[in-house]
Amino acid sequence: MIHNTFLVRESTIEVLASTRYWPVEVEEADLKEFVATRAELRKTDTSLQEIPLIIGDNKFHGWSCGDDLLLVFVTDTREDEHGIFERMEKASETIRRKIKKDGLEETVKEYESLIEPSVITRLKIALVGEGGVGKTTTLHLLLGDKPPTQYVPTIALNLETVENIRFGNYSLVLWDFAGQERFRNLWRFYFHGADVIFLVCDSTLRNVLISKDILKLIRRDAPKVPVFALANKQDLPNAMKPEVVQKILGIPTYPMVAIDKERRDEMLRILMNAAAQYVGVALPDLPTSELLRFSDEAARKAAEIESLRAKPRREEEPAEEEEEEIDEDFEIDDLETIEIVEEVLIDEDGHIVEEPGEYEIVEEIIEEVEDEHETEEEAPAGEEIIGIVDESPAKAVADIIEDVDETGSETSAQ
Structure with missing residues (x-):
């Protein structure tokens, strides 16, 4: 994990700008020692490649940004330096271009936003489980949003994603997608793309099985993705104890x-424990608010989730008026069909590829799932059914997903 970054004037070891992603204080003496030791090594051998130096409990990485400017990334000692230096090279090029265009002063002012694309890593967390177990409600809980009072099924494979929850230099991306059985043969595309999976159950014996x-x-x-279970609905009288579910x-x-x-803070702590296990860091004994950061955009995203769902049906309205309301909500011409399309680009090991420039597409896979229900079904008690007859097959695709809410066609790559 990247803890801190610095833009330093080498000759004076003056810190011009800095960012902090993890509650780790970098001592000024350690930073000076790194800059001085690096300079000595490079005097000895001018052709020396950049090498990290471990000082105290941290690993320091340096990369030149031009005349007398040094970019420094500080990480934990187990971090892979090759990946860090690749990020630093990209960040350095961005800083050089900005200095050439707008000067050093403006570059220092915008330093954090300039290096962010090179520092931030997306960590994808999938919430999976049978329909109605509380996946979307859990998403609302994480964001501090008001939980839905009625169950409205998530539409097919329309992923609901929330970003801009920051854990260190990781941006957590939460996926909530449909639990209906007829779509489960498409889940493997999203399992491959997830870094962590939460399996949500409603704590009944039937659902646990x-x-x-x-x-x-x-x-x-x-098989390599870590999986955790959430035994939800523990407030119900028939709920199994989590120890039994485990x-x-x-x-x-x-x-x-x-x-x-x-229970929000408890759920955030669970999320952090899973993220920390994936990243390989120990959680410090600090409040959740100091380890997770929520942006305004993440809060807005929580509100937008509701717009992706059908509004509650009002029985007193005539059918024609109801269809007009749905047409306004979904903005589609044909009210009897929804085609759900997702793009993923998968390499030969089954991992999502986010930058496909070095890959060649070798195989196209298109999966279709037929909806056997030709007419709108009556909703069981306590549930609502979207007022659209889904007569066409829903298509899941694998092409590339850089943003999980983009659409396209399904492709596989190596």
Whole structure:
């Protein structure tokens, strides 16, 4: 994990700009020692490649940004330096161009935004489980948003994503996609793209056994992805204890009541524990607010989630008026069909490729799932059905996804 970055004037070791992503203080003496030691090494051998130096509990990396300017990234000691130097090279080029165009003073003012694309890494977290277990409600809880009072199924494979939740130099991307059984054979594309998976269940024996089958799919299609279980709806009288759920599923299991906003800090801590395990860092004993940062955009995204869902049906309205309302919400001409299309580009190891420049597309895969329901179904008690007859097959695709909410055609790459 990247803890801090600095833009330093080498001759005087003056810090011109800096950023901090993790609650680790870098001592001024350590920074000076790094700059001085690096300068000595390069005097000895001018052709020397950049090498990291471990000083104290941190690993320091340096990269020249031009005349007398040095970019410094500070990480934990286990961080892979090759990946860090690649990021620094990109950041350095951005800084050079900015200095040439607008001068050093403007570059220093905009330093954080200039290096952010080179520092921030997306960490994709998928919420999966049967329909109605509380995946979207959990998403609302994480954002501090008011939980939905009624169940409206997530539309097919329309991923609901929330970004701009920062954990260190990682931007957490939360995926919430449909749990209907007829779409599960398409899940493998999203399992491959996830870094961490939360398997959400409603803590009933029936659903836990179904979740165990879903876990088998995850293990088959994404065996290296860490999986955690959320035993949701612990407030209900028939809820199984999380210890029992864990014994059945065989994976770390956390209790949760996603409709209870008082449990938000607990859910954030669970999210952080999973992210920390993936990143390979120990969580310091600090409040959640100092380890996770939410942007205004993330809060707005929570509100936008509701616009992706059908509005509650009002029985007193005539059918014609109801269709007009749906047409306004979805802005489509044909009210009887929704085609859900997602793009993913997958390499030969099954991983999502975010920068496909060095890859060649060698195979196209198109999966279609037929909806056997030809007419609008009656919603069971406590549920709502979207007022659209889905007569056409929903298409899932694999082409490239840089933003998980973009659409395109399904492709595989190596």
